[in-house]
Amino acid sequence: MPTLPREQAEGERPEPVRPHQVRQVAESFGTDAQRYDQARPGYPEDLVARIVAGSPGPDVLDVGCGTGIAARQFQAAGCAVLGVEPDARMAGFARARGLEVEVAAFEAWEPAGRTFDAVIAAQSWHWVDPVAGAVKAAEVLRPRGRLAVFGHVYEPPAEVAEPFAAAYRRVAPDSPFAGGPARRPLETYQAGYAKIADTLRETGWFGEPEQWRFDWERSYTRDQWLALLPTTGGLTRLDSGRLAGILGAVGDAIDALGGRFTMRYTTLATTAVRTGTP
Numbered sequence: 001m002p003t004l005p006r007e008q009a010e011g012e013r014p015e016p017v018r019p020h021q022v023r024q025v026a027e028s029f030g031t032d033a034q035r036y037d038q039a040r041p042g043y044p045e046d047l048v049a050r051i052v053a054g055s056p057g058p059d060v061l062d063v064g065c066g067t068g069i070a071a072r073q074f075q076a077a078g079c080a081v082l083g084v085e086p087d088a089r090m091a092g093f094a095r096a097r098g099l100e101v102e103v104a105a106f107e108a109w110e111p112a113g114r115t116f117d118a119v120i121a122a123q124s125w126h127w128v129d130p131v132a133g134a135v136k137a138a139e140v141l142r143p144r145g146r147l148a149v150f151g152h153v154y155e156p157p158a159e160v161a162e163p164f165a166a167a168y169r170r171v172a173p174d175s176p177f178a179g180g181p182a183r184r185p186l187e188t189y190q191a192g193y194a195k196i197a198d199t200l201r202e203t204g205w206f207g208e209p210e211q212w213r214f215d216w217e218r219s220y221t222r223d224q225w226l227a228l229l230p231t232t233g234g235l236t237r238l239d240s241g242r243l244a245g246i247l248g249a250v251g252d253a254i255d256a257l258g259g260r261f262t263m264r265y266t267t268l269a270t271t272a273v274r275t276g277t278p
Contacts, residue, residue, distance in 0.1 A: 032230065032231070033067050033089050033090050033092075033093040034093065035227060035230065035231060036066065036067055036090070036231040037066075037067035037068075037093060038227070039224070039227040039228040039231050040066075040067075040069055040123075041152065041218060042070070042073055043069075043070055043073060043122060043150065043152075043267060044214040044216060044267055045073070046214060047150060047212065047214055047267060047269060048070075048073050048074060048077050049077065050212070051074075051118060051120065051146060051148045051271070052074070052077050052078070052079060052118075054146050054271070054273075055117045055118040055145065055146045056117050056142060056143075056144045056145060056146075057117035057142070058078055058079045058080055058117060059079070059080050059082075059115075059116045059117045059118070060074050060079045060080065060081045060117065060118045060120060061082050061083075061084065061116040061118070061119045061120070061140060062074070062081055062082065062083045062084070062120050062121075062122070063084055063106045063119060063120065063121040063124055063128065063137075064086070064106065064122075064123075064124025064127060064128065065081075065083030065085045065090075065091075065094055065099065065101060065122075066087075066090050066094070066123075067090055067093045067094050067097075068083060068093070068094035068097055068099040068101075069122065070120060070122035070123075071083055071094065071099050072097065072098075072099070074120070075098070075099070079118075081099060081100070082100050082101075082102070082114075082116075083099050083100065083101040083102070084101070084102055084104055084106050084109050085101050085102075085103060086103065086104060086105045086106075086127075087103075088103050105128075106128050106133055106136060107128065109136070111139070111140045115140055115141065115142045115145070116140055116141060116145060117145050117146070118141075118145060118147075118148065119137045119140060119141055119145070119146075119148070120147075120148045120149075120150070121133075121148070121149045121150070122150055122151065123151040123152060124151075125149040125151070126151075126192070130195070130196065130199045131199060131202075134147075134199050134202075134203050134206075135203060138203055138205035138206065138274055138276070141274040142274075143274065143275075144273055144274065144275070145273070145274045146272070146273050146274075147200070147206065147271060147272055147273075147274065148271040149193070149196055149269065149270045149271070150212075150267060150268060150269035150270075150271075151267070151268065152265050152266070152267050153186060153189050153265060153266040153267070153268065154232070154265075155183050155186075156225070156261065157261055157262075157263075158182065158183060159256070159257055159261070160225070160250060160253050160254060160257070161182040161183045162182040162183075162253075163250055163252070163253040164182070164229075164246065164249065164250050164253075165180070165181070165182035166182075166249070167245060167246045167248075167249035167250065168234065168246055170245070171238075171242040171245045171246060172238060172242055175234065177233070177234035186266055189266075189268055190211075190268065193211060193268050193269070193270045194270075196209075196270040197209035197270050197272070200270070200272045203276070204276050205274055205275070205276035206273065206274055206275060206276070207272055207273045207274075207275045208272070209270050209271065209272040210270070210271050210272065211268070211269070211270055212268070212269040212270075212271060213266060213268055213269075214266070214267040214269075215264070215265070215267075216264075216265050216267070217262055217263065217265065218262070218263050218265060219260055219261070219262050219263070220254075220260060220261060220262075220263055221259060221260045222251055222254040222255060222259050222260065225250070225254060225261070225263075226247050226250065226251055226254075229246070229250065230247075
């Protein structure tokens with residue numbers, strides 16, 4: 001499912017656009033914050049528990065916290081969470097549900113001397129400049145504090161993904177999201193998390209990064225999947241007519257499967273402990 005700009009192809013400009021440079025997309029998810037919060041899945045409890053157990057204390061900074069989906073899970077695990085979120089609409093939704101949030105892009109956010117036991121980024125690090133983000137995380141982590149970057153692999157079965165990709169290319173051919181394949185292999189995502197690990201190593205402030213993987217499944221009805229799709233980066237800025245064209249094609253595909261399908265998720269994480277001194 002093309003939720004990120006496609007890879008650079010032969011003959012294109014030498015410097016492809018990176019997700020963190022598409023700031024208007026990064027700040028478009030609040031268009032319907034309630035839908036986002038209701039439709040987006042949470043994170044494996046084993047992942048949350050492992051981060052909490054591997055951090056020196058309960059104080060957590062959530063980078064790009066959105067509506068607070070991950071933050072609420074960490075709060076339930078006994079953590080005190082502060083969110084940083086560039087979209088004021090998303091931040092307002094999260095505040096209404098009990099999360100303290102400051103509105104800013106993480107790279108520009110002012111910690112004012114505050115430090116944390118863990119910095120997490122749930123489905124958000126690709127919207128952060130990777131080098132500046134790693135430096136900022138190191139600056140605000142306490143000794144032995146943990147940075148954990150994690151997110152889901154959103155690749156529905158081919159019977160759903162291929163009609164989606166075809167409809168997207170038809171209705172939004174000029175979009176930077178339109179040129180990608182219908183489905184991308186898990187190795188593509190794993191390579192992205194390996195690059196995050198490389199960036200953390202280069203700072204000199206983190207111990208050897210670890211790569212974690214959690215596999216799980218969720219069954220979606222037609223309506224449930226069509227509620228989630230408009231919350232993804234490729235669709236948040238489409239007008240209602242083009243969005244309806246895509247949702248109609250995907251809905252027909254799910255109907256052909258009997259009205260529901262099983263989504264096999266993989267949640268990936270790159271995590272490292274701060275050992276150096278910024």
